[in-house]
Amino acid sequence: MTGARTPVLPRDVNDPAVLDRRHMFHPGTHLADFSGGDLPSQIIAGGKGIHVTDRDGHRMIDGFAGLWCVNVGYGRTEIADAVHAQMEKLSYFHAYNGHSNEPAIELAARIAGMVGLDMNHVFYGLSGSDANETNAKIVWYYHRILGRPEKRKLIARDRSYHGSGVMSGSLTGQPGFHGLYGLPLPDVIHVAAPHYWLDGREGESERAYSRRLAQELEATIQAEGPETVAAFFAEPVVGSGGILPSPEGYWEEVQAVLRRHDVLLVVDEVVTGFGRTGEAFGSHLYGIQPDLMALAKGLSSGYLPLSASVVSDRVWDVLEEGTRRHGPFIHGWTYSAHPVCAAAALANLDIIEREGLVANARDTGAYLQRCLREALGDHPMVGEVRGVGLLAAVDFVEAREPRRFFDPARRIGARVTEVARQNGLIVRSMPKIDGIGLAPPLTLSRQDVDQIVDIVLEATHAVAAQIAPVPPSPGPAKPRDREG
Numbered sequence: 298m299t300g301a302r303t304p305v306l307p308r309d310v311n312d313p314a315v316l317d318r319r320h321m322f323h324p325g326t327h328l329a330d331f332s333g334g335d336l337p338s339q340i341i342a343g344g345k346g347i348h349v350t351d352r353d354g355h356r357m358i359d360g361f362a363g364l365w366c367v368n369v370g371y372g373r374t375e376i377a378d379a380v381h382a383q384m385e386k387l388s389y390f391h392a393y394n395g396h397s398n399e400p401a402i403e404l405a406a407r408i409a410g411m412v413g414l415d416m417n418h419v420f421y422g423l424s425g426s427d428a429n430e431t432n433a434k435i436v437w438y439y440h441r442i443l444g445r446p447e448k449r450k451l452i453a454r455d456r457s458y459h460g461s462g463v464m465s466g467s468l469t470g471q472p473g474f475h476g477l478y479g480l481p482l483p484d485v486i487h488v489a490a491p492h493y494w495l496d497g498r499e500g501e502s503e504r505a506y507s508r509r510l511a512q513e514l515e516a517t518i519q520a521e522g523p524e525t526v527a528a529f530f531a532e533p534v535v536g537s538g539g540i541l542p543s544p545e546g547y548w549e550e551v552q553a554v555l556r557r558h559d560v561l562l563v564v565d566e567v568v569t570g571f572g573r574t575g576e577a578f579g580s581h582l583y584g585i586q587p588d589l590m591a592l593a594k595g596l597s598s599g600y601l602p603l604s605a606s607v608v609s610d611r612v613w614d615v616l617e618e619g620t621r622r623h624g625p626f627i628h629g630w631t632y633s634a635h636p637v638c639a640a641a642a643l644a645n646l647d648i649i650e651r652e653g654l655v656a657n658a659r660d661t662g663a664y665l666q667r668c669l670r671e672a673l674g675d676h677p678m679v680g681e682v683r684g685v686g687l688l689a690a691v692d693f694v695e696a697r698e699p700r701r702f703f704d705p706a707r708r709i710g711a712r713v714t715e716v717a718r719q720n721g722l723i724v725r726s727m728p729k730i731d732g733i734g735l736a737p738p739l740t741l742s743r744q745d746v747d748q749i750v751d752i753v754l755e756a757t758h759a760v761a762a763q764i765a766p767v768p769p770s771p772g773p774a775k776p777r778d779r780e781g
């Protein structure tokens with residue numbers, strides 16, 4: 298027998314920090330820097346409530362709820378119990394050809410009840426990306442059944458994020474998701490996202506700005522040929538593209554254009570769904586009537602992966618008609634309607650309802666918005682503080698009047714993020730702005746807000762002091778537990 302030889306391995310081989318650099322292929326990560334050790338290791342070991350703790354015991358407020366998904370906070374025993382019970386009862390069964398399971402059925406009815414808006418059918422997936430892949434296919438199917446197969450083009454917006462798949466990544470309006478992959482796919486068109494602070498003209502009201510964007514959308518549809526334009530994909534609040542609440546009148550104007558040309562409206566509520574904006578859905582906040590909706594993240598608060606495409610009755614009727622003519626709707630995933638994920642989501646929605654987390658996001662969110670503006674609004678390094686509910690962004694500028702941005706190589710947002718982290722707060726250095734984003738769990742209290750704002754202010758002062766010849770004096774410090 299040749300005998301298996303135990304390879305000679307370095308002594309630290311079982312250290313997770315070493316294995317991480319050797320074997321994990323991380324999304325959105327500079328691979329060479331990470332393998333080479335230039336990027337710090339950030340292993341999160343535990344979470345409870347709004348806090349997470351890293352492997353070295355550093356406890357931080359998670360001001361971004363993971364990736365804006367842990368709406369109910371960490372360590373909820375009732376979700377763990379529901380998952381355990383469901384795994385013992387029925388760990389898996391598929392949903393093809395009419396098969397079903399009770400948690401997924403109950404959840405579909407519950408989602409339809411929460412969404413309202415004549416949207417009564419739910420198709421399950423596991424990620425926001427796959428929900429948008431599904432939505433794109435439903436759009437194409439819909440127009441084909443109505444006898445207009447040439448209506449295929451999908452319009453999305455610059456800065457938008459709709460996922461990382463081949464189609465969802467194409468819809469995403471950020472060049473990093475395209476160039477090296479040869480995307481976007483043909484038939485995907487991008488128009489401007491609303492960013493009034495950045496793109497509004499001198500003397501132009503918010504309302505007039507919204508009208509101008511709607512006119513640009515109209516012009517794009519006309520130029521492409523309305524008979525070729527199938528759908529418009531948009532987030533109610535642009536998320537990773539900079540946390541941009543919609544300007545006044547935007548949805549009224551845009552929906553009028555879409556209706557005029559029979560272009561379906563696909564609303565991506567992956568971030569805004571389940572309370573984040575202070576309303577249950579961004580569509581409720583802005584008076585949007587979607588034809589299709591994408592949900593994920595807050596649906597299960599990230600306890601298990603789960604997404605949903607929610608279908609309006611108007612679209613559903615056409616899908617049913619399609620199957621009368623062509624047989625089964627041929628699309629699906631092995632894990633569509635996974636019973637354990639559905640059980641986690643039901644327990645999550647119980648918490649959201651029982652603890653009034655949508656109302657808390659509205660009230661505590663309004664407090665967060667006010668405190669951030671009061672603390673940072675006049676800071677010489679701050680260009681804009683914006684947000685809605687428990688979604689907020691701070692944009693940094695080198696000069697306010699006239700506005701001048703920092704050289705991106707100075708990484709101001711990333712530096713503020715680093716200082717905040719050392720001081721016990723995770724914020725997100727947003728990819729499309731030189732700034733930071735906040736999207737904490739919806740369980741946040743006013744005391745938590747005070748602590749968050751304090752740390753953000755101190756981090757902003759610290760970075761300003763590093764770069765300015767005369768550092769601005771720090772504002773009055775409130776008492777703070779540095780352990781977060």
Ligand SMILES: Cc1ncc(COP(=O)(O)O)c(C=O)c1O
Pocket residue numbers: 364423424425426427458459460461532536537565566567568593594
């Ligand atoms: C608005 C929006 N849509 C879709 C997605 C994609 O979701 P996932 O990462 O679950 O595929 C995200 C993820 O952040 C998102 O923010």
